[in-house]
Structure formats: structure tokens, C-alpha cells
Amino acid sequence: xxxxxxxxxxxxxxxxxxxxxxxxxxxxxxxxxxxxxxxxxxxxxxxxxxxxxxxxxxxxxxxxxxxxxxxxxxxxxxxxxxxxxxxxxxxxxxxxxxxxxxxxxxxxxxxxxxxxxxxxxxxxxxxxxxxxxxxxxxxxxxxxxxxxxxxxxxxxxxxxxxxxxxxxxxxxxxxxxxxxxxxxxxxxxxxxxxxxxxxxxxxxxxxxxxxxxxxxxxxxxxxxxxxxxxxxxxxxxxxxxxxxxxxxxxxxxxxxxxxxxxxxxxxxxxxxxxxxxxxxxxxxxxxxxxxxxxxxxxxxxxxxxxxxxxxxxxxxxxxxxxxxxxxxxxxxxxxxxxxxxxxxxxxxxxxxxxxxxxxxxxxxxxxxxxxxxxxxxxxxxxxxxxxxxxxxxxxxxxxxxxxxxxxxxxxxxxxxxxxxxxxxxxxxxxxxxxxxxxxxxxxxxxxxxxxxxxxxxxxxxxxxxxxxxxxxxxxxxxxxxxxxxxxxxxxxxxxxxxxxxxxxxxxxxxxxxxxxxxxxxxxxxxxxxxxxxxxxxxxxxxxxxxxxxxxxxxxxxxxxxxxxxxxxxxxxxxxxxxxxxxxxxxxxxxxxxxxxxxxxxxxxxxxxxxxxxxxxxxxxxxxxxxxxxxxxxxxxxxxxxxxxxxxxxxxxxxxxxxxxxxxxxxxxxxxxxxxxxxxxxxxxxxxxxxxxxxxxxxxxxxxxxxxxxxxxxxxxxxxxxxxxxxxxxxxxxxxxxxxxxxxxxxxxxxxxxxxxxxxxxxxxxxxxxxxxxxxxxxxxxxxxxxxxxxxxxxxxxxxxxxxxxxxxxxxxxxxxxxxxxxxxxxxxxxxxxxxxxxxxxxxxxxxxxxxxxxxxxxxxxxxxxxxxxxxxxxxxxxxxxxxxxxxxxxxxxxxxxxxxxxxxxxxxxxxxxxxxxxxxxxxxxxxxxxxxxxxxxxxxxxxx
Ligand code: RAM
Numbered sequence: 005x006x007x008x009x010x011x012x013x014x015x016x017x018x019x020x021x022x023x024x025x026x027x028x029x030x031x032x033x034x035x036x037x038x039x040x041x042x043x044x045x046x047x048x049x050x051x052x053x054x055x056x057x058x059x060x061x062x063x064x065x066x067x068x069x070x071x072x073x074x075x076x077x078x079x080x081x082x083x084x085x086x087x088x089x090x091x092x093x094x095x096x097x098x099x100x101x102x103x104x105x106x107x108x109x110x111x112x113x114x115x116x117x118x119x120x121x122x123x124x125x126x127x128x129x130x131x132x133x134x135x136x137x138x139x140x141x142x143x144x145x146x147x148x149x150x151x152x153x154x155x156x157x158x159x160x161x162x163x164x165x166x167x168x169x170x171x172x173x174x175x176x177x178x179x180x181x182x183x184x185x186x187x188x189x190x191x192x193x194x195x196x197x198x199x200x201x202x203x204x205x206x207x208x209x210x211x212x213x214x215x216x217x218x219x220x221x222x223x224x225x226x227x228x229x230x231x232x233x234x235x236x237x238x239x240x241x242x243x244x245x246x247x248x249x250x251x252x253x254x255x256x257x258x259x260x261x262x263x264x265x266x267x268x269x270x271x272x273x274x275x276x277x278x279x280x281x282x283x284x285x286x287x288x289x290x291x292x293x294x295x296x297x298x299x300x301x302x303x304x305x306x307x308x309x310x311x312x313x314x315x316x317x318x319x320x321x322x323x324x325x326x327x328x329x330x331x332x333x334x335x336x337x338x339x340x341x342x343x344x345x346x347x348x349x350x351x352x353x354x355x356x357x358x359x360x361x362x363x364x365x366x367x368x369x370x371x372x373x374x375x376x377x378x379x380x381x382x383x384x385x386x387x388x389x390x391x392x393x394x395x396x397x398x399x400x401x402x403x404x405x406x407x408x409x410x411x412x413x414x415x416x417x418x419x420x421x422x423x424x425x426x427x428x429x430x431x432x433x434x435x436x437x438x439x440x441x442x443x444x445x446x447x448x449x450x451x452x453x454x455x456x457x458x459x460x461x462x463x464x465x466x467x468x469x470x471x472x473x474x475x476x477x478x479x480x481x482x483x484x485x486x487x488x489x490x491x492x493x494x495x496x497x498x499x500x501x502x503x504x505x506x507x508x509x510x511x512x513x514x515x516x517x518x519x520x521x522x523x524x525x526x527x528x529x530x531x532x533x534x535x536x537x538x539x540x541x542x543x544x545x546x547x548x549x550x551x552x553x554x555x556x557x558x559x560x561x562x563x564x565x566x567x568x569x570x571x572x573x574x575x576x577x578x579x580x581x582x583x584x585x586x587x588x589x590x591x592x593x594x595x596x597x598x599x600x601x602x603x604x605x606x607x608x609x610x611x612x613x614x615x616x617x618x619x620x621x622x623x624x625x626x627x628x629x630x631x632x633x634x635x636x637x638x639x640x641x642x643x644x645x646x647x648x649x650x651x652x653x654x655x656x657x658x659x660x661x662x663x664x665x666x667x668x669x670x671x672x673x674x675x676x677x678x679x680x681x682x683x684x685x686x687x688x689x690x691x692x693x694x695x696x697x698x699x700x701x702x703x704x705x706x707x708x709x710x711x712x713x714x715x716x717x718x719x720x721x722x723x724x725x726x727x728x729x730x731x732x733x734x735x736x737x738x739x740x741x742x743x744x745x746x747x748x749x750x751x752x753x754x755x756x757x758x759x760x761x762x763x764x765x766x767x768x769x770x771x772x773x774x775x776x777x778x779x780x781x782x783x784x785x786x787x788x789x790x791x792x793x794x795x796x797x798x799x800x801x802x803x804x805x806x807x808x809x810x811x812x813x814x815x816x817x818x819x820x821x822x823x824x825x826x827x828x829x830x831x832x833x834x835x836x837x838x839x840x841x842x843x844x845x846x847x848x849x850x851x852x853x854x855x856x857x858x859x860x861x862x863x864x865x866x867x868x869x870x871x872x873x874x875x876x877x878x879x880x881x882x883x884x885x886x887x888x889x890x891x892x893x894x895x896x897x898x899x900x901x902x903x904x905x906x907x908x909x910x911x912x913x914x915x916x917x918x919x920x921x922x923x924x925x926x927x928x929x930x931x932x933x934x935x936x937x938x939x940x941x942x943x944x945x946x947x948x
Contacts, residue, residue, distance in 0.1 A: 008039060008040050008043075009036055009037075009038050009043070009098060009100055009106035009882075010036070010037040010038065010106065010107075010109075011034050011036055011037075011096055011107075011108075011109035012034070012035055012036075012037050012098060012109060012110075012113075013033075013034060013035040013107050013861075014032070014033070014034050014095075014109055014110075014112035015032070015033040015034070015112070015859075016030050016031070016032060016033075016094075016112065016113075017030050017031055017114070017157070017519075017520065017523075018033060018112040018517065018519035018520055018582070018859070019338070019339060019519075019520050019582060019679065020112070020357070020459075021090075021112055021113050021114060021948040022114050022336075023114065023115035023117075023221075023459050024116060024117025024118070024183070024217070024218070024219035024221050024335040024336060024524045025114045025115065025116060025117065025335060026116065026117050026334060026335035028086065029040070029081050029082070030080075031077075031078045031079060031080050031081070031085075031584070031697065032050060032079040032080075032081065032096070032112065032666055033076060033077040033078065033079070033859060034076050034092065034096050034098075034109060034603075034711075035076065035859070035860060035861040035881060036076065036098060036100070036106075036447070036861065036881065036882040036883055037861065037881070037882070038100075038882050038927070038928075039322050039567065039928070039929070040927075040928060041692040041910050041925075041926060041929070042338060042883035042926035042928060043100050043101070043883070043926070043927045043928070044100060044101065044882065044883055044926065044927070045072055045073070045074045045075075045076060045098045045099070045882065045883050046072065046074070046080070046098075046100055046101055047067055047070050047071060047072045047073065047098065047099040047499075047573045048068070048070075048071055048073060048075075048076070048096055048097070048098045048099070049067065049069060049070045049071070049096065049097050049098075049119060049650075049663075050064075050066075050067065050068040050079065050094060050095070050096045051064050051066075051067045051068075051094060051095055051096070051108075052065045052066040052067070052081065052083055052093070052094040053065050053090055053092070053093055053094070053292060053339070054066060054090065054091065054092060054093065055093065056093050056111060056113075057111060057332060058093045058094055058095050059092070059108045059111070059876035062416050065083050065084065065092060066081065066084065067080065068082070070099075070180070074883055075228055075617065076098075076860060076883050077581055077835055077859045077860065078581060078582065078584070078835075081548050084765060085117065086116050086894045088116050088117065088118055088119045088122050088267065088497075089115075089116060089117070089118060089181065090115065090116050090121065091113050091114070091115040092113060092114055092115070092116070092389055093111045093113045093133055094111060094112060094113065094114075094668075095108045095109050095111045095112070095140070096108070096109050096172070097109065097112070097450075100626070100836070100882065106657075110741075112491075113883065116335075117183065117221065117335035118220055118264065118335075119182055119215075120330060120331060120333075121327065121940050123183075123262075123264060123278050123330050123333070125183075125262050125263055125264040125278035125279045125280070126259050126263060126278070126279060126280055126325045126503060127187075127261070127262050127279070127326045127327075127328040128167065128260060128261055128262070128279045128280065128281070128283055128289055128323040128324065128325055128326070128327070128333065128781045129259065129260045129261075129286030129323060129324045129326055130165040130167060130237075130286075130321065130324075131260065131321045131322050131324075132165060132258060132259060132926055133162055134163065134257035134258055134259070135239060135244075135252055135253050135256075135257040135259075136160040136161075136162075136242035136252065136253075136257075137253045137257070138160070138249075138250055138251050138252045138253075138406070138407065140247065140251070140551050140555075141251065141548055141551035141555060141556060142495070142551060142555040142556065144406065145556055146251055146328050146400075148406045150262075150332070156245075156296075156297045156407045156409045157526075158248075158292065158297075158300075158544070160252075161239075161260075161291075161292035161294060161297065162239070163287040163288070163290060163292060163671045164188075164236050164237060164238035164239075164259075164288075164290045164291075164292075164293050164427060165236070165237050165285055165287060166236050166286050166307065166310060166747070167234065167237070167260050167261055167283045167284070167285045167323060168232060168233065168234035168283065168284055168285075168286065168287060168310060168311060168315070168320070168577035169232070169233055169234075169237050169277065169282055169284070170230060170231065170232045170938055171230075171231055171232075171233065171265070171277045171291055172229065172230055172231070172266075173226050173227065173228055173229065173231055173267055173275075174228065174269060174275075176269045176270040176271060176397055177223065177226055177228065177267055177269055177270075177647065178268050178270050179221075179223050179267075179268040180223045180225070180226045180265065180267050180268065181219055181221060181222065181223070181265070181266045181267070181268075182194075182199060182200075182219070182220040182222045182233075182263065182264070182265045182266075183217050183218070183220075183263065183264045183265075183700050184205075184218060184220075184235070184262065184263035184264070184753070185205075185206045185215055185216065185217035185261075185262050185263075185333060185674045186206060186235070186237045186240075186242075186259070186261050186262070186543055187211075187220065187237075187242045187243075187255070187256055187258065187260040187261075188237040188238055188239055188240045188242045188243060188244075188258055188260070189204050189205060189206070189207075189237070189238055189239075189240030189241070189242075189258040189427060190205060190235050190236060190237045190238075190261060190473060191235065191236050191426055192220070192233065192234070192235050193233070193234050193235075193311035193315070193426070194222055194225040194226065194231060194233050194234075194311065195226075195227065195231055195232060195311065195312055196309065196311050196312050197225050198728070199220050199222055199225065200218070200220040200222075201326060201342055201343070202220075202340045202341060202342060202428070202456070203340075203342055203343060203429075203454050204240065204341045204427075204487070204488065205218045205285050205340065205341070205364070205428065205453070205490035205929060206218060206300055206336075207340070207341060208240075208241040208488050208489055208544055209487075209524070209525075209527075209528055209544060209776065209854050210386070210528045210532050210543075210544045210545070211241070211255045211331065211332075211544075211602050212255065213240065213332055214332060214334055214416065214527060214528065214841075215332050215333055215334065215505060215532055215564075216333075216334055216335065216336045217262070217335060217336070218336050218340065219336070219644045221685060222265070225265045225387075226267065227822050229725075230313035230314070231313055231645065232310075232311050232313045232315065233265060233311065233834070234310055234311035235263065235278065235383040236288075236290065236427070236621055237259045237260070237261050238259070238290070238293040238294075238427035238428075238824070239252075239259070239293065239294055239295070240257070240427070240464075241254065241255070241295070241544075241546075241656055241678065242256055242521065243255070243258070244256045244295050244296070244746050245257060245294050245295065245296040245297060245406075245407040245789065246295065246498070246499070246548060246919070247405075247497050247498070247499050247546050247549055247589040248404075248405045248496055248497045248499070248548065248552075248825045249406050249544075249546050249548040249551075249552065250296055250406035250407025250408060250548075251546065251551070252550030253547065254546045254547040254548070255547075255851055260326065260328065261279055262279050262330070263278070263279045264277075264278045264279070265277040265278070265774060266647055273307060276628050279323075279325075280325060281322065281324075281325050282320065282862075283323045283675035284317045284320035284322060284323070285320055285321055285322075285323050286307065286310075286317070286319070286320040286321065286445065287304055288305055288306065288310065289301050289302050289304075289305045289306040289307070289833055290305045290427065290689070291305075292430050293425070294407075294428060295413070295428055295429065295497075295498070295851055296336065296405075296407050296408045296410070296428075297407055297408075297409045297410075297428070297555060298389075298409055298410055298411045298412045298413070298425070298428050298430065299412045299417075299425035299428045300412070300413040300414075301412070301413070301414050301415065301425065302415040303414065303415060303423075304381065304382065304414055304415060304416075304417050304420055304835040306539070307391070310460070311484070311850075312590070312885060315890055318809070321885060324879065329929050335499045336342040337520065337524040337527060338456065338519075338520030338521045338522075338524040339456050339457045339458055339520050339521055340456070340457060341453065341455065341456050341457065341487055341488055342455070342456075342457040343370070343452045343453070343454050343864055344453055344454065344455045344457060344483070345363065345452075345453040346370070346373075346451065346452050346453070347364045347368065347450065347451040348364070348446070348447075348450060349362050349363070349364060349446040349447075349449050349450070349451075350363050350364060350365040350892070351363045351365075351446075351679075352410070352443060352444075352446055352452075353397065354443065355397075355399070355436065355703060356396075356398070357438065357439065359399075359437060359438040359746060360392065360436070360437045360438075360440070360444060361397065361398070361399065361434055361436050361448075362434060362435050362436075362437065362444070362449055363433065364432075364433055364434070364435075364451040364618050364929070365433065365790065366433055366480060366482065366637045366790045366791075367391045367431065367432065367433040367451075367484065367694075367789075367790050367791040367811050368431075368432065368433070368451055368453035368480070368483075369429055369430070369431055369453065369454060369455065369483075369484040369487055369494035369686055370429055370432075370451060370452045370454045370809070371412070371424060371425050371426070371428070371429055371430060371454070372387060372412075372423075372424070372435055372447070372450065372452065372453075373389075373415075373422065373424035373450045373452055374421070374422070374423050374424075374444060374449045374450075374452055375421075375422050375449075376416060376420070376421050376422070376423065376440075376444075376448070377420060377445075377448065377643075378417065378420070378483040379416035379418065379419075379421070379441070380418060380421065380441070381417055381418030382406050382415060382416065383415070383416040383439065383440070383441065384414070384415050384416075384439045384825040385413070385414045385415075385416070385423075385437060385438070385440045386411060386412075386416070386436075386438045386439050386644070387412045387413070387435050387436070387437055388410065388411045388435060388436040388438075388532075389410040389411070389412075389430035389431065389432035389434070389435050390402065390433075390434050390435075390436070391432055391434070391457070391495065391809075391810035391811065392409070392433075392434075392741060392788065392798075392805040392810055393434060393800065393805075394804075394829070395802070395803050397881075398436075398625060399434070399436040400805055402495070402594070402805055402807055402808065402810060403495045403809075403811070404496060404644060404805070404807040404808070405495075405496040405497065406727075407695055408495065408496060410430045410431070410432070410495070412425050412428070412430075419546075424452065424601065426813045427823070429487065429494070430494075430495075430497035431450070431484065431493070431494035431498070431709060431809075431810070431811060432809070433790060435449075435451075439695035450824075451661075453483070453484075454484045454487060454560045455476060455483045455484070455486050455487055456487060456488055456521055458483075458486060458516035458517050458521060459516065459517040459857075459860075460479065460515065460516055461514065461517055461856055461857045462479075462514050462515045462819075462823055462853045462854070462855070462856050462857075463853075463854070464822050464823070464826075464827065464852075464853070464854050464855075465852070465853040465854075466826070466849050466852045466853065467849050467850035467851050467852075468774070468848065470774075470776075470785055471604070471773070471774075471822070471826075471849065473785055473790075474781050474782070474785060474818065474822075475819065475822055476674060476790075477781075477784075477785065477790055477791050477792055477816075478511070478789060478792060478818065478819035478822075479515055479792045479819070480656070480811070480817075481791040481792040481811050481812065481813055481816045482508070482511065482512050482515050482516060482813055482816060483516075484791060484811045485811065485812070485813050486516065486518075486521065488514070489524075489525055489543075489544065490504070490505045490509075490512065490521075490525060490785075490811070492504045492812060492814075493794060493809035493810075493811055493812045494809075494811055494814070495809050495810070495811070496552050496809050497809075499542045499546065499549065499589050500525065500528070500542055500544060500568060500569040501541060501542055501565070501566050502529075502539060502540070502541055502542065502543060502561075502565045502752065503541070503565035503568070503629060503751075504565050504750065504812070504813055504814050505525070505568050505572060505813075506564060506565065506568035506571045507564075507750055507751055507753075507813075507814065507817055508754070508814070508816060509568070509571060509575045509576070510578075510579075510754075510761075510815055510817075511573045511754075511813075511816060511817050511818050511819045511820040511834060512573045512813075512821045513575055513576060513578075513579035513580070513817065514579070514820055514824075514856065515819060517580075517583070518576070518579075518746075519579075519580045519582055520698075522572060522573075522576045522585070523582075523585055523903065525543070525572070526572060526573060526576075526585065526588070526589055526592075526934075527839060528543050528544050528572050529543050529568070529569060529572075529592060530588075530589070531814075532544060532545045532798050533569065533592055533595065533596070533600075534560070536595075536598075536599055536602075537595035537596050537597070537598045537599030537602075538560050538561050538566065538599050539551045539561055539565070539566035539568065539569045539596055539599075540553065540560050540566075540696065541553060541560065541561055541562060541565050541566075542560060543729055543769065545590055551885050554835070555578060557627060558627070559627030561730035562626075562627055562628055562629045562933055563622065563626070563628060563657055563658035563661045563662065564657060564661040564751050565629065565648065566599070566600070567594055567596070567600075567661050567665045569592050569593050569595075569596040570593040570596060570597070570665040570668050570672070571664075571665065571668060572589075572671055573586050573590075573592075573593065573672070574668045574671065574672060576587075577675070577834050578830065578834055579834075579836075579858075579859075580833050580834075580835055580860065581833075581834035581835025581837065581860050581905065583669065583675070583676075583834075586672065586675065586676065587676060590672060590673075590676055590678075590911070590943075593665075593668075593672060594669070594681070595622075595670060596665070597666065597669055597685070598621055598649065598654050598666065598934050600622070600662050600665065601688070602615040602620065603622065603626060604620070604622035604623075604656045604658070604659075604662055605619070607622055607625045607703075608621065608623060608659070609622075609623065609625055612699075614912045615695075615698065615772065616691065616696040617691055617694035618699055619695070620688065620691040620694075620710060621658075621659040621662075621692060621700075622659045622661075622662045622697045623639070623656055623658065623699075624651035624654055624656075624657065624774070625651065626658065628650075628651060628657065628658065629648075629652055630647075630651075630653065630654030630657055630713075630749070630751075631649075631653070631654060631657060631711075631713040631717075631748060631749035631750065631751045631752050632647050632749045632750040632812055632814065633645065633749040633750060633794065633795050633796070633814070634649070634653070634712075634713055634747055634748050634749035634752070635649045635746075635749075635778075635779045635796050635797065635842050636653075636711075636747050637649030637653050637654075637749070638749075638795065638796075638797070640795075640797060640806060642804070643805075643806045643807045644807050645806065645807075645808060647749075648860070653711050653713065653714075654713070654821055655694075655700070655707070655709045655710060655714075656700050656707065656708070656709050656714045656717065656718065657713070657714075657751065659692060659695070659696050659699070659700065660696070660714075660717045660718060660723060661717075661721075661751075662692060662867035663689060663692045663693065663696065663721055663723060664693060664720075664721040665723070666685050666688050666689040666944060667685075667689050667722075669681070669685040670682055670685045670689060671688050672697050672779025673685055678947065685828040693723060693724070693777075696723050696724065697723075697724055705727055705730055705863030706730075706733075706734060707731070710734075710738070710804070712735060712738050712739065712742070712746065712747045712748050712752065712753035712756070713747070713748070713751065713798055714747065714750050714884070715731050715732075715735040715738065716735060716748060716752040716755050716756050716759050717751065717752055717755060718731055718747075719732065719735065719755070719759045719762075720752075720755035720758070720759050721733050721754075727807055728763060729763075729872075732759075732760075732763035732764065732765060735759070735760075735763075735765075736765055736768060739768060739772070743777070744768075744771060744775065745772070745777060745778075745779060745780065746771070746772050746779060746780070747752065747779075749886050750815065753814075753815050753817055753818070754771075754817035754820070756772070757769040757772065757818065757821040757825065758820070758821055758824065758825060761821070761825045761844050761846075764939070766825075766844050766846050766939075767846050767847050769821070769825070769844075769846065769850045770846035770847050770849070771847070771848070774819075774848045778796065778797065778801065779796030779797065780796075781818055782814070783796070784796075784798065784799075784807075785800040787803065789810070791810060791811035792811065792812060792814075792815050792816040792818075793808065793809070793810050793811075793812060793815065794808045794809035794810070794812035794815075795808045796815070797934075798810060800913075813817075819900075822854070823840075823854060823856060824847070825844045826843070826844065826852050827843060827852055827854025827865045828840075828841055828842040828843030828844060828854075828865055828889075829838075829841060829854055829856050829863050829865055831858075832886075832887065833862060835858070835859050836858035836860050836884055837860065837883070837884060838884065838885055838886065838887070839858075839863060839880055839883075839884055839885070839886040839887075840867055840886065840887055840889070841863075841878050841880070841886045841887070841888040841889065842887075842888075842889035842891075843865055843867045843876060844891060845869065845874060845904070845936070850868065850869050851866065851867060851868035851869065852865075852866070852867055853865075853866040854866075857883075860881050860882075860883050860884050861881025861882065861883070861884070861885075862879065862881060863879065863880050863881065864877070864878070865877070865879075865886075869936075870933075872935050873934065873935055873936065874892070874893075874933070874934060874935075874936040874946050875888075875931065875932070875933050876888070876890060876931075876932040876933075877929070877930070877931045877932075878929070878930045878931075878932070879929045879930075880925065880927050880928070881927055884925075884926075884927055885912075885924065885925065885926050885927075886921070886925050887922055887923070887924055888924075888925055888930070888932070889917075889920055889921070889922050889925045890920060890921045890922075890923065890932060890934060891919070891920045891936070891939060892919055892920065892936040892938060893919075893920060893922050893933070893934045893936065893937070894916065894921070894935075894936045894937065895914060895915070895916045897935055898914075898921060898923075898932055898933070898934040899932065899933045899934065899936050900930060900931065900932055901930075901931055902933075905923065905932070910925075910926075910928075911923050911924065911925055912924030912925065912926070912929075919937060919938075919939050920939075921934075
């Protein structure tokens, strides 16, 4: 048996080999791979050392000894304090029910960064014109300026700054590390070679309190003798244009750099090359680089060889050393942004104005790389990016936002040259190229997608290729919107809208490993949260959004948006079992609740006040986005949408979300052992439920807002469980009255299909999934979508695109239903320690194959109809157990591995529960087969 055990997928802080990592007590995780059934880890032993094979380390830094435990995630390092700038290797072996252990896992590692005291570098600033502030949001709206007057003022843009220095390295170098950060975004080179593979570092965080530095292993780039190091720093999030209003100078108007290169020698000595007054600066070929506007590269101005030792920088200027404090520098948290995928050109066609449209077949966030063969010097090539084409097949600017030009410009030096802008990014499936003599050859151009480098955890296949395409579109939508922070879209805003994350975080946690990503985001949230508990609508709270919320909307939050402070930690905990993050987030959730309670109290009417229960609800009189962009409440005028539906249709939403968050806080307080809080939140939730019934359920037992959104959310949040059947009936009636189509926006769409599947309306869920009539997901795909649109009506039936985003996570939550219902995989205990396997076959799909790599290993479910039988193949990893629920099954008819299930020694309890059977299993592979009978009763809701 032990030889069957393989320990693999080693992680530290939920990441693979992170560097730099600045966590005093990092947590380890591993997965056990075994084909044997019922494997449970009985014990583990962990070794940490500083040699690459810690198992053989004679003097290990720490060994856990044999620990009797079935835990394989969140194992806390308990050795001596970790040293800075040190790579620690670790390995683990496990026992599972025998005396013999597994073999030691292939070692993994993490590397610590610098402590504050280890920084010898100082912040340096080149001589520069301060970044120019764009008009404020009040000015833009006050003057009635067209939001689309995007014609960016290029004369306001500054060129990125190049900074360089030469240094000498001795022979005997064993290791070299570069630590760097910037006010702006930077790239680095040593001796003419690119340093690392990160993009857009140091990324976007709540800079004034939290600025990340990155670490690079540059050993191979250093030569004995003379070397040179150089950096380019561009505006990025620090000074550049951000958000819907293209506001600049969110954090500062001067670019700056901090960097420390450490050379370690065989004799144990350490030499440090740090940013100081000896660096020289200049501008170069990049005339401007802005995240929204694009990059302009005049190759005639290339300072060729500027990061080599013999480059002459006599004409460069010296830099200023500033006294900027270093105490806000933090080691990178979570996976960095990288180029994650390259796409070839699929097709090109000419445009009427001598241009060329290039189609990459997929909406991405990223850039192009183009090889120019033989351009005459001075040729100016323009590359415009867009996600959809206009009806005539030409470039279409779908972006309703200022300064959002998304155009790169390249001016040729002459000869063979490659252009790949790295200090901006664009949303696009198509580019329009003008200025190039003749068409660019398809093989010469590629699209490069960038994203936080998250592991993709979920695959989904099914008999209907459109649903596979839907799955792919969800995946790309989330990837395009995981550029450092969870963004609302990669085009108009690229902003961390909180409501979007609140509804999509569970979907993201299924599709990608987002623990580190969310650890970073929630750190931003805690910084940006107001002292009174308010969670701003957008995090990080860029300047334009501060202005928008204070000067225009006169509200900083909206029901369902700020709730992310409670929902996100909870969903991340469900997916990964990360209790530490839960602990770190608890206070923020508690403060949010105080804000919500206070705000709710401010909305109750005089009449409400007489009744304690009514006094506990949240009336819709505060600022409200509501069920954003539900079809019937979205107005579209000349291609522009207005999603502000007013309180009517959204009357219940503030109270429902308040209830939802309070319910989660009950669970959160319970997990963290805060008994008093748990009781308090439970009492508040009970009161809000009573108030909800009094205020929003009429004497006939119907909701006062007779909308799909209201019924979906009331069911999902169990507002009045005793009325669930009635609510489900009404929801069905509303859908039928709407020609069998959905009418939900960002909020309720997340719960629509789950609620239908849970309440005996699974076939209705399938028909909504599978229709291609507007509004539906397949309508989007039928109109060319490769990502999920912001608006159900992104493109009109006749093919005319509207001015909205074409890659917005809001409606991508259907992906969660694919995982949890179509395939039927969900956690019953945090981190999938216990799993619910409850596939919901429905009319329209013949088979489904879903695979999810949980933190404990891969879970797969495949179901398939074979005549009147259903085949269900389940695989769950060691160290987990599952309840498998087989719909339409009769206990005495189920076969496991071809033999009758009843009495099979490999399964635990198996019981009939109405028209389904529930079977308890341990790890391993189980192939069930049974005649599937019609479901007769309503689904009472399993495991929700
Ligand atoms: C839009 C954003 C976001 C949404 C808000 C209400 O501008 O794209 O998706 O949360 O509005």
C-alpha cells in the first residue's frame, strides 16, 4: 500500500515555490495521489532545510517529526525564525494506515525577501516633468463633456524613464538576487537581457500603505567583470490614467525606483548594488506608455545597448535620491502577473481605409507582438485594439470611457525589428493595423495574454459544444479580469468593483487557484475600508472613483457591493480552508456589518420604527445599483446603457443582502469561536427575517416586488424557507411569462440556475442554459462572444454592438453552476475535506465531464446517459470523503463496478432519500450505474 502513495503538488502559502515570501509562519500544503480506495493520511513528517535535498540535510532547519494528523493543508511552519534573503527547501512524507510511509516528496521551496533593515537602497527619481493631472470627474461631468471624447492629449503624456548603472562582479559568484519596486511600473534588464518574466510590476495595490517589491534570481545574467543594470519606469497605476474617467495621478506625479542587487560569493561575502545617486537617467524610444491610452515606441530613438557595460551614458542625467520612507514596501503577495498564453492570428481582412483587421479569435487582456520584416525607417504603424467589430467588419470602439484609446504606435528604425509593448495592456480580440506598407503577414503577429499567473483548476466537457464554448468564455472572462486585482472589465475601467467580486468570487475560486490573489486583494480592502466600516465600491480606491463617489454619486457603497468584505473571505475559506485569512478578515467583516446596520437603521420609516422587526430591515432609500443590468431594467439609448433602475424593482435587495451577509457572519463567528458574536448575528438575522416577512411579503404570501430577481435572491438567501415552494412556483411562472427566459442582472444571475436546480426546476435551469434566444449566454455566443459580456444585450440581434464591455465577470457566474450542478462538485467542508457529489443531469446534455483540482487533489465526475441508465463515474482524492447523491435512483437498482451497491464493502452508508440515493464514499474511483427514474418531488435542497 505505501508504494501506492505519492505526495505531490507541494505549496507554501497556497503557491508553488513563491519568492519573495514575507510570512513569518508560512503554511504548507500537499496532495496525495493514490488509486487505492479509502486512503486517509494517518500521519505526516515535514522537513525544512537550506540545501536542495532537505531530506538528507544533516542539520535541518526544522523537522515536524511524525505528526498524527490527516491535515494536508494549512500546516504551519513551527521552526526557528526565518532568515531574510534565504531559500528554504522542504519535503514531506505521509503514512496512511500502515507502518510504512510514502517516499519523500520531490522538494519544493520558498525564498524569503528583505526585512526593512536589509534595504540599503534608497528611492531615486530621475529629472522629469511631473505627470499631468487630467480633469477631475466633477469637471468632466460638470461641463457635460462627452465621456467618449477619448481623443487622448498625447502632449500631456510623459515618456517612461530609463535608469542605469554599471557595476563589477568578482569571480566566484554563487547567487545573485534583484529586489525592486517603483512608483510606476518597471521592467529591468541586466547586460542586455530581460530580468525575470513578470509583467506590470509592482502591480496595483493601495500604494500609500502597501507597495509590493519583487525578487528575481539573476545569477545567470551576471558575468565576472563589468556589468550593467537598467530599468524602465512608466506611469502605470501610480501616475497614469485609470478607470472610467481616465483620471491620472492617482498616487503621485513623479516616477521613482528602488532596487537592490545582491551578489553572493562562494567565500560567503555579499556585495550590494543599490539605487543611489550614482544611477543615470534618460528617456529613450518609448515616447509614452499609459495603461489605458497605449504605448508609443519610436525605434529611431532606441538607446541601443543601454543596459550593457560599455554603453556611454555621458549625456544622461543624474538622479535624485529622495527620503521617501521604505516602510510601506512589502514582499509580493500572491502570484504575479505574467504572459500566460500566446495566440496566433486566425484571419485578417483589409479595411476600406487601407488598414488591416487581424483576428485572434479570443478576447484577451494583453498585447501583440509583431515582427516587422523590412519597414522603411520612419514608417509609423498604428495598432488599435478592440473586442468586437462594427457591422461593416471594421474597427469598433465599444468603450464608453475617457482616455481609453488602446492604441499602440510603432515608428520603425528600419530593418528587422520586433514590437511588443510591455508597459500597457489592452482588451482585444482584433487589432486594426494602419500605416504598414501592405498587410502584415499572419505568421508575423501574435497576441500575448497577460494575467495574474493563477493555476487553472477546473475543466469541463460536455456533449454540447456550445456549452464547452461557454465554459471557455467564462474562463477567459475571469482570466482577462485577473490582472493583479479582480477587475470589472479589461477595457473601460479595469477597476476592482466590489460588487462584481462579491458575486463572482465563488466562480473564480472554482476556475482558478485564487487564495494568494485574494489574500492580496483583501489586504487592499482592509486598507481602503473606511473607519466607519464602509467598504468603497472600488478597491483599490483610485482617485477617479474617490471623486465619483464623493462628488457625483454622493455614496461610497451600495448594498451587495460592500458585502464583499464578508462574502469573499468566506468563499475563499470554503474553497481552500484558509482559516488564517478568515481570521485576518473577520474584523473587516464585523466593521462592515456595523456600517450596514447603521445604514439600514437610517432607512426605516416612522411606521417601521414602532416594530422592532421592521426597524431591523434596510429600505431601498439609500444609493442602490440593484440587480445591475437585468434586461427589463436596463435602458439602452444610442448604444449606451443606463442601469439605474430605481428602487422599485430592487426594493428587497438591500435587506436580502444584509440578511445574507449576517448569515455568513454567523458561520464565520462560529468557525472562529466567537460565540458571543455568533449569537448576536444569529439574533439579528432572525430579526431581519421577521422584518423581511412583514415588509416584503404580502398577505397572499407573495413578494412585494414581483420580479425574477426578488424571488431568486429570496430563495437563495433563505429569506422565508417555509415559503420556498411557493416562491419557486412564482419564479417559474415569472420565467414562463417571460417566454421561458431569464430577467436577472449581476446579482440574481449568480443564483438563478442554482436555485432552479435546488428547487425541483432543474429542467428549467437547463432550458435557460441552452436557449440561444435573447437574453441568454448562448445568445452571446451566437453573436460572436468568446468572453461573457457586461450586458445581455452587448450586441443587438442585427449584429450592431453597443457601447459596453465585452469581458465582464458579472454574468459569468453560470460557470459555478456548471461545476456545482451540471457536474455536481462542491465543498461540504472547507477545502473539500468533505465533498458533495451531486450531478444534476437535465434535458439537453447527454454527458458531462467535470474535473476540479481541489487543494486536496483532483475531483472528477463524469455522468453519461446510456439508454435509460445513468452512468456516474466519481473520483475523489485521498484524505477526502464524499456524499454522492444519485438523482432518480433506487437503492436496490444501483450497480457499483457492475455489482449491486447494497452491501458493497467499499462504500459507507447508502440510503434512499425520496427519489434519490445518497452514498458515502472514501477516496478513490467509483463507477455507478442505475436506471434513472423521473424525479417526482421537489428538491429539498441538499448541502446548500
Ligand atoms: C460598472 C462597472 C461594474 C459595476 C458598476 C455598478 O461601471 O463595470 O461592473 O459594479 O458599474
